[in-house]
Amino acid sequence: MRTDTGHVFKLEEYRPSAYHILEADLTFRLDPNATQVIATLTVERVPDADSSVPLVLDGDGLALKRIAIDGEELSSNAYDATPDQLTLAKLPAARRFELLLETVLSPDDNTALMGLYRSSGVYCTQCEAEGFRRITYFLDRPDNLCVFTVRIEAAREYAPVLLSNGNPVESGDLGGGRHYAVWHDPFPKPSYLFALVAGDLGKITDEFVTMSGRSVALGIYVEHGKEARAAYAMDALKRSMKWDEVTFGREYDLDVFNIVAVSDFNMGAMENKGLNIFNDKYVLADQETATDADFANIEAVIAHEYFHNWTGNRITCRDWFQLCLKEGLTVYRDHEFSADQRSRAVKRIAEVRTLRAQQFPEDQGPLAHPVRPRRYREINNFYTATVYEKGSEVVRMIRTILGAEAFRAGMDLYFERHDGQAVTIEDFLKVFEDASGRDLAQFALWYHQAGTPSITARTAYHPAAKEFVLDIEQSVPPTPSENRKRLTHIPLAFGLVGKDGRDIVPGAIEGAAVENGVIHVRKRRHTIRFSGMAERPVLSLNRGFSAPITLSLQQKADDRFFLAAKDSDAFSRWQAFNGLLTDALVAAFRQTLGGKKVQFSTRLLALAGAIAADESLEPAYRALALSLPGEADIAREIGKAIDPDAIFAGREALVGAIANANKALFGDLYASFADNGPFSPDAASAGQRALRNVLLDYLATQPEGAALASSHFDAATNMTDRAAALATLVHRHTASPEASEALAAFEARFRAAPLAMDKWFQIQATTPGSQSVDTVRALIAHPAFSMTNPNRLRALIGTFANANQTGFNRADGEGYRLFADIVTRTDRNNPQLAARLATALRSWRSLEPGRQMKAREALVSIANAGNLSTDLRDIVERTLA
Numbered sequence: 001m002r003t004d005t006g007h008v009f010k011l012e013e014y015r016p017s018a019y020h021i022l023e024a025d026l027t028f029r030l031d032p033n034a035t036q037v038i039a040t041l042t043v044e045r046v047p048d049a050d051s052s053v054p055l056v057l058d059g060d061g062l063a064l065k066r067i068a069i070d071g072e073e074l075s076s077n078a079y080d081a082t083p084d085q086l087t088l089a090k091l092p093a094a095r096r097f098e099l100l101l102e103t104v105l106s107p108d109d110n111t112a113l114m115g116l117y118r119s120s121g122v123y124c125t126q127c128e129a130e131g132f133r134r135i136t137y138f139l140d141r142p143d144n145l146c147v148f149t150v151r152i153e154a155a156r157e158y159a160p161v162l163l164s165n166g167n168p169v170e171s172g173d174l175g176g177g178r179h180y181a182v183w184h185d186p187f188p189k190p191s192y193l194f195a196l197v198a199g200d201l202g203k204i205t206d207e208f209v210t211m212s213g214r215s216v217a218l219g220i221y222v223e224h225g226k227e228a229r230a231a232y233a234m235d236a237l238k239r240s241m242k243w244d245e246v247t248f249g250r251e252y253d254l255d256v257f258n259i260v261a262v263s264d265f266n267m268g269a270m271e272n273k274g275l276n277i278f279n280d281k282y283v284l285a286d287q288e289t290a291t292d293a294d295f296a297n298i299e300a301v302i303a304h305e306y307f308h309n310w311t312g313n314r315i316t317c318r319d320w321f322q323l324c325l326k327e328g329l330t331v332y333r334d335h336e337f338s339a340d341q342r343s344r345a346v347k348r349i350a351e352v353r354t355l356r357a358q359q360f361p362e363d364q365g366p367l368a369h370p371v372r373p374r375r376y377r378e379i380n381n382f383y384t385a386t387v388y389e390k391g392s393e394v395v396r397m398i399r400t401i402l403g404a405e406a407f408r409a410g411m412d413l414y415f416e417r418h419d420g421q422a423v424t425i426e427d428f429l430k431v432f433e434d435a436s437g438r439d440l441a442q443f444a445l446w447y448h449q450a451g452t453p454s455i456t457a458r459t460a461y462h463p464a465a466k467e468f469v470l471d472i473e474q475s476v477p478p479t480p481s482e483n484r485k486r487l488t489h490i491p492l493a494f495g496l497v498g499k500d501g502r503d504i505v506p507g508a509i510e511g512a513a514v515e516n517g518v519i520h521v522r523k524r525r526h527t528i529r530f531s532g533m534a535e536r537p538v539l540s541l542n543r544g545f546s547a548p549i550t551l552s553l554q555q556k557a558d559d560r561f562f563l564a565a566k567d568s569d570a571f572s573r574w575q576a577f578n579g580l581l582t583d584a585l586v587a588a589f590r591q592t593l594g595g596k597k598v599q600f601s602t603r604l605l606a607l608a609g610a611i612a613a614d615e616s617l618e619p620a621y622r623a624l625a626l627s628l629p630g631e632a633d634i635a636r637e638i639g640k641a642i643d644p645d646a647i648f649a650g651r652e653a654l655v656g657a658i659a660n661a662n663k664a665l666f667g668d669l670y671a672s673f674a675d676n677g678p679f680s681p682d683a684a685s686a687g688q689r690a691l692r693n694v695l696l697d698y699l700a701t702q703p704e705g706a707a708l709a710s711s712h713f714d715a716a717t718n719m720t721d722r723a724a725a726l727a728t729l730v731h732r733h734t735a736s737p738e739a740s741e742a743l744a745a746f747e748a749r750f751r752a753a754p755l756a757m758d759k760w761f762q763i764q765a766t767t768p769g770s771q772s773v774d775t776v777r778a779l780i781a782h783p784a785f786s787m788t789n790p791n792r793l794r795a796l797i798g799t800f801a802n803a804n805q806t807g808f809n810r811a812d813g814e815g816y817r818l819f820a821d822i823v824t825r826t827d828r829n830n831p832q833l834a835a836r837l838a839t840a841l842r843s844w845r846s847l848e849p850g851r852q853m854k855a856r857e858a859l860v861s862i863a864n865a866g867n868l869s870t871d872l873r874d875i876v877e878r879t880l881a
Ligand code: 0A1
Pocket: 126, 128, 129, 266, 267, 268, 269, 270, 271, 304, 305, 327, 383
């Protein structure tokens, strides 16, 4: 493992390379501890570069066995090879030459899961962002586009399946129990998209006929015996391929498209050209082991990786500062796909909840960075919610500003102009300017400036003048190393809602550009006058969350209740109700802290009942609306001096109050959903299960709650219901015999199913209260747990740190200490995973002073552990700064 050099990479220091690797012919002779890699690279000096410019190739922990140029072995004074770099100072005068490199690798010792490693005996690779340099020396940068031909040799018994990028060319026997396969990818690509898989895997196959009539052979490879669980992923793949043709005119370009599921993977999945490699949790699903959320995630991740074929692979990033170019855009595309496949309003609400829960705290804490950062020490630490989720919101805003048609014209131009190139955010914005004739210079600040902009708004109605006046002010709070912010272009979708719930169309509008229901806020302050308003409207602002901002709108309670019941925009109705709940929860927190009795308005409790029973709303929507803001959401709203125990108590009080006020109604509704027929993972059926399970959680606060949840658990015929009932039992009736029996039954049933056991770990890791630290410590010793498998570690430790506010933030600091210990231990094997886990401490400064001190001590203990990876040191130092 490389230790930290402290080097900071800067956007302005980007320089094109003097050399280009045009072709790479790679031969892999696979062996668990001594894999031989022979790379024959066709290298070309760029036209105006001098042959005295050395060729410097990236490496990471490599051992060079052989080196030759144009067939001649090099003497040792002709090059300088360290594990992390190969420098060739004496090069042929000819511009083009062939460089041969031989390295030897030990996949079984690769615990970082970057480069070539083995997962459950299967050889696989992960090269984004800088993993290819752990395989051979290379220009391991995304602007070097290269044609790869790959020959894989392995023992047939252990690795009957041999896969790489592109199309299969040849395969055959080598004698001695070994065999080979050759793959060729005609599309020049950066090294981060290289992939190889070899192992003994089961397979399902299918076919997709593209819009121009070409047949593509589809394959999904999984562990033997798990083939049936890949069917949903295959269906999602075919729907994704079709959708990209219909929605963006994008056709698939190779003869084959393969997906491989592995059980040890640092992230969700990887878009390697023609050979996507997936964390198996985003491939495997059936009703027995996967929840409805798992099915939805599989659909989204399959689509995401597939969509990268155009947004990422055919058009890639010039450098890693441009990561959002492919990620923000591809997330936007997968969001749209899911919205089209499911319910648009429900999908949007879920996206906004995720954005607020994950990106807002990042943007408001020590790890804040622009969507396109200008600096990094370790690029692995920039696969963040800001780059992905806020990056997607920025693309969504471009569409809002331009309108659907000009946006599509811009995307068409992007594909036409930049196919086969490695480009920048400036290139991306330019296509939309060219396609629409609009100036996006001010808008571009969304990419360059960190921080969540905030809008404050006030309204007044003047009946005599029939005028409605809206005052808007924008500001962006300072973030680390960016004190002064500039004003950006914020597209605010809005409606002026009349008494009957319908939008009123105003007469003249003055004070800001307003087009198609969108206010274009560009200045610090705007006073917007709507004339011809015969009645006082209620303002519905930032509809559909058209801009990722925080909004403080001074609005009377009556108006908010009105919007929650009447707004014609479903998202805004949810937003209004969610805002009312959040305010009630903040008030409950303050009452708890002040030792006062916690009280809620009967109107709010009744509205919860009305939403639950509103047949005009789809069940999935009702379920989301009734899922109260989480403890972390409430903490973010409060902002400082957080006492998680008081937040928890206030939230529990509201759950109880809603349940008490709506007992009979919830009971009847719950019963009405009881028999929902044979299982189907479709969105409508999932919505019914979601609503029924939310109702169960409320009903479980009542005297017969444990018995009800227990029978729900026993009667469950699918994982969604089983896991929901288990969570309700374990969280609401922690010490009850029903909870222990259900935990034992679940464990007995799924002991040998790791992805299902992850749910068992997660549910226990999120049990509220201080004793959960001990529960987590005990579970670390459970035979199904593993300190090296990323999914297990995230399920138990990641979930505990991110989703158990009262346990993790235990007042004596024991949660932090346990966490710091695991993070430091993980860093020795897998720096990327350790660094990601460590981000759970990013909001430590908003805690009350006692916990703040304890959290800081934990961070300092990690920093002082010695021999930290660049990944972990970068996160810990920025968090403490
Ligand atoms: N490009 C992938 C994300 C990814 C990034 C780094 C990885 O290294 C372990 C793996 C995957 C995506 O957006 O899906």
